[in-house]
Structures are given as structure tokens and as C-alpha cells.
Amino acid sequence: MSFDFDLYVIGGGSGGVRAARIAASEYGAKVAIAEEYRMGGTCVIRGCVPKKLMVFASSYGAQIDDARAYGWNVSAGDFDWPVFRARLDAELDRLEGVYRSGLLKAGVTIHDDRAVVEDAHTVRLADGTRHSARHILIATGGHPSVPEAAAAAGVMTSNDIFKLDALPGSVLIVGGGFIACEFACVLNGMGVEVTQFYRGEQILRGFDGEARGHIAEHMREAGVNLHLGTDVMEMRAAAGGTWVMSTDGRERVFEKVIYATGRSPNTAGLGLEAAGVRLGRRGEVIVDGWSQTSVPSIYAVGDVTDRINLTPVAIREGHAFADTVFGAKPTQADHELVASAVFTQPEFGTVGLTEEAAREKGPIEVYATAFRPMQSAFAGRPDRVMMKLIVCADTRRVLGCHIVAPGAGEMIQLAAIAIKMGATKEDFDRTVAVHPVMAEELVTLRKPVRTA
Numbered sequence: 001m002s003f004d005f006d007l008y009v010i011g012g013g014s015g016g017v018r019a020a021r022i023a024a025s026e027y028g029a030k031v032a033i034a035e036e037y038r039m040g041g042t043c044v045i046r047g048c049v050p051k052k053l054m055v056f057a058s059s060y061g062a063q064i065d066d067a068r069a070y071g072w073n074v075s076a077g078d079f080d081w082p083v084f085r086a087r088l089d090a091e092l093d094r095l096e097g098v099y100r101s102g103l104l105k106a107g108v109t110i111h112d113d114r115a116v117v118e119d120a121h122t123v124r125l126a127d128g129t130r131h132s133a134r135h136i137l138i139a140t141g142g143h144p145s146v147p148e149a150a151a152a153a154g155v156m157t158s159n160d161i162f163k164l165d166a167l168p169g170s171v172l173i174v175g176g177g178f179i180a181c182e183f184a185c186v187l188n189g190m191g192v193e194v195t196q197f198y199r200g201e202q203i204l205r206g207f208d209g210e211a212r213g214h215i216a217e218h219m220r221e222a223g224v225n226l227h228l229g230t231d232v233m234e235m236r237a238a239a240g241g242t243w244v245m246s247t248d249g250r251e252r253v254f255e256k257v258i259y260a261t262g263r264s265p266n267t268a269g270l271g272l273e274a275a276g277v278r279l280g281r282r283g284e285v286i287v288d289g290w291s292q293t294s295v296p297s298i299y300a301v302g303d304v305t306d307r308i309n310l311t312p313v314a315i316r317e318g319h320a321f322a323d324t325v326f327g328a329k330p331t332q333a334d335h336e337l338v339a340s341a342v343f344t345q346p347e348f349g350t351v352g353l354t355e356e357a358a359r360e361k362g363p364i365e366v367y368a369t370a371f372r373p374m375q376s377a378f379a380g381r382p383d384r385v386m387m388k389l390i391v392c393a394d395t396r397r398v399l400g401c402h403i404v405a406p407g408a409g410e411m412i413q414l415a416a417i418a419i420k421m422g423a424t425k426e427d428f429d430r431t432v433a434v435h436p437v438m439a440e441e442l443v444t445l446r447k448p449v450r451t452a
């Protein structure tokens with residue numbers, strides 16, 4: 001049977017673009033990709049990249065304050081959002097162009113349109129045209145999910161932040177995950193008065209408990225009005241923004257309300273179930289270790305599968321799919337010991353087991369330290385850095401590493417290599433420190449603070 005394409009990819013985000021490029025350029029497959037919005041997907045257009053640029057933008061105020069303590073005769077002034085926003089838009093246009101030209105250079109056909117699956121080998125575009133393909137890859141990502149009542153009240157999500165014409169004077173952020181905490185810090189750093197409601201006991205559920213507490217304390221010190229065990233009870237439009245009544249009985253009008261209450265896979269209306277593709281309870285595409293769905297010719301990678309929802313994981317999954325299906329190199333993406341960073345201020349880098357999870361598995365030693373780093377201590381700031389290693393008492397292997405510090409994202413990437421290689425605490429100990437840097441503490445932690 002002959003097909004129009006060897007591979008048809010639906011979704012031009014991190015996972016889809018990687019799979020399309022590798023299949024076409026490395027393995028000579030005839031590939032098409034459909035994207036209904038902008039090439040680059042969540043990461044490039046409304047996620048990691050613009051968020052990180054906002055993190056940089058928001059950190060200069062404190063840096064300029066510190067510079068004064070170091071003898072510079074400077075003052076920060078106000079943050080000019082329209083100036084930043086214009087540069088941000090230009091940068092995202094540039095990056096989208098890079099993605100697009102990379103695909104074209106690889107010989108991939110681009111369809112700037114919404115595509116849905118018609119059957120195991122057919123894709124239909126919104127303009128009515130149909131394309132047949134030996135394999136179809138679903139890489140449609142996810143979208144912010146907001147409780148119905150909040151959506152009805154017209155709250156914003158992370159998608160809308162990058163498109164603001166002006167920064168609000170005050171904002172309420174609902175949620176305690178990656179996105180809520182990162183934007184609470186970013187907007188606070190840009191001079192917005194930030195209130196954050198989280199319904200649970202402590203922000204960043206699922207991460208190491210001690211690190212969560214450390215970050216929450218710093219967010220509060222930096223000026224984020226963080227309310228734990230608190231949710232929105234009622235809200236409605238009011239003069240000057242949105243009137244909100246919280247579960248603890250407080251009332252207030254916020255200029256903007258942002259919900260960061262999780263993300264859901266983009267599978268609605270894609271024709272997947274009709275084509276026989278099994279979906280999970282949250283609408284995620286169910287795949288096996290090869291990213292293959294219940295229909296053998298249809299695969300799925302990235303957030304739409306709701307495995308580990310991180311850009312580098314989607315890229316690995318897309319690459320492994322192309323190697324397996326087009327390169328005769330059967331490869332499964334490795335989901336073990338994936339390091340990640342939360343770009344709160346201070347930053348949080350983490351890999352491996354939390355102390356809480358490691359305790360469940362058997363005897364451990366916990367090595368930890370908290371200290372005032374030289375650079376900000378000199379400037380008179382109260383910031384403290386936290387570093388922690390979780391060690392298996394039997395094998396001596398380092399099972400987890402958690403760092404809350406400026407640059408923790410950079411540090412954890414390197415620590416993750418050693419931990420992925422199976423480094424023991426003694427391997428860390430025999431590594432001579434680099435001095436004077438914060439990360440030297442990782443190799444000078446002598447005595448466990450706890451055993452369990």
C-alpha cells in the first residue's frame with residue numbers, strides 16, 4: 001500500500017518537531033507536520049522560553065540593589081513591561097523561524113493548519129484535505145485546565161501572561177505547582193503585588209519537603225503574599241478587576257486573577273477514540289514504552305501522553321520514536337532519574353528521590369546544609385541556600401539531590417550526570433571541592449543530619 005507520507009506528525013512542539021526532523025534528515029523518511037498555531041509549541045511560544053526570559057527580567061531589580069552594596073552608584077527605577085514585551089515578541093518570532101527553517105531544511109512538509117485523525121493511516125486538515133501516512137505521531141501537547149467556575153469568571157492562565165499589554169498592579173495566583181510558584185516570583189520581581197492561594201499544606205507537592213518549605217519561606221520574604229490551605233470560594237467581576245472571597249473568609253478585589261491549576265492533554269476533537277486509540281481518564285493518549293498507542297500505526301509523545309511533562313523528555317521520546325520506527329534502532333526513552341528545575345527565586349534544582357519517598361524504600365542517610373551564600377550575604381540579603389543529598393545506607397548510592405540556590409538549575413544538571421552513573425556518597429566525597437563556589441558544599445557534606 002502506498003501512502004502520501006511515511007510519517008505525519010500532528011503538533012509542532014518540542015516532541016513533534018524532533019521526531020519529524022530526525023525521521024526526515026537522519027533516516028530519509030517523507031514527513032509532514034501540521035501545527036494549528038505557532039511552530040515551537042508550548043515550550044517556545046508560551047512556556048519555558050518566554051517564562052525564563054521573564055525570570056531574567058524580573059531578577060534585575062534585586063541585582064541592582066545588590067550592586068549598590070558592592071559600591072555601584074545605581075538605582076533600579078521602574079520595570080517597563082512594554083519595552084520587555086516588544087523584545088520578547090521579537091525573540092519568539094525569531095525562534096519560531098528557527099524551528100520552521102530547521103524543518104524545511106530537513107525536507108519536512110509543513111501544514112499550517114489543524115489536523116485530526118480520520119483513521120489509522122489518514123489525517124484530515126481543517127481545510128478539508130486528507131493525507132495518508134504509514135505512521136501518525138500525535139504530539140499535540142496540553143493546555144491549562146481551569147475549574148469551570150473560574151473559567152466562567154474569565155480568569156487568566158499562564159498562556160495570557162505573555163500577551164498582557166500592561167502589568168497589573170495586583171494579582172491573585174491560584175495553585176501551588178511549578179507554574180503558580182514561578183509566576184508568583186516573576187511578577188513579584190517585576191513590581192506587581194502578588195497574592196498566592198494554595199489549597200494544600202505546602203506548595204510544590206511531590207517535591208522534597210524540606211526544599212518546599214525553604215522556597216515558601218523565601219517567596220514570603222521576597223514579598224509574595226502566600227496563603228496556604230486557602231482557595232477561592234467565590235469570585236465575580238468588580239470595579240477595578242475581580243472580587244474574590246477566599247475560603248478563610250477574606251474579601252478583596254484583585255486587578256487580575258491567574259489560575260495555574262494544572263494542565264490537560266490536548267486530545268479533544270482529535271478523532272482518536274473513533275480511530276481506536278485508547279485514552280486515559282484525563283484524556284491522555286495511552287502508550288507503551290515505545291510510545292506506541294493501541295493502534296499500531298499511531299504513536300504519541302510529549303505532554304499529550306501525560307508521562308513526565310517536561311520539554312527534554314518530549315524531545316527524547318520524539319527522538320526515540322524516530323530511531324525505532326525509521327532508523328531500525330529500537331530505543332525507549334529513559335524516564336528514570338530525570339532532573340528538573342523550578343524557576344522560582346531562589347531556583348530549585350532536583351533529581352531523584354525526595355527524602356519522603358526514599359524513607360519508604362529502606363534505610364537512608366540524609367546529608368543537608370543551609371547557609372548564606374557569599375554574594376548575597378555581602379549585599380546584606382538574608383537569602384539562604386539549601387543543599388541536600390539522600391543516600392542509600394546499604395549501597396551508598398546517592399538516590400536524590402535537591403538544591404535551592406541561585407543557579408540551582410545549572411548545578412543539578414551536572415549532579416544528575418553523577419547520580420545517573422550511580423555515584424555513591426564516597427564518590428562525591430573524593431571529588432575535590434571547587435572553591436569558593438556554593439556547589440562545593442555538595443562534596444563536603446561530612447555527617448548525616450538524619451538517618452531513617
Ligand code: NDP
Pocket residue numbers: 147174175176177178179180182198199200204205231260261262263308309310340341342343
Ligand atoms: P501542577 O500539576 O504542577 O500544579 C497544579 C496546582 O494547582 C497544584 O498545586 C494543585 O493542587 C492545584 N490545583 C489543581 N486543581 C485545583 C483546583 N481545582 N483548585 C485549586 N487548586 C487546584 O501544574 P502546573 O500547571 O503548575 O504545571 C503543569 C506541568 O507543566 C507541570 O507538571 C510540569 O511538568 C510542567 N512545567 C514544568 C516547568 C519546569 O520544568 N520548570 C515549569 C512549568 C510547568 P494539589 O497539589 O493540591 O493537587
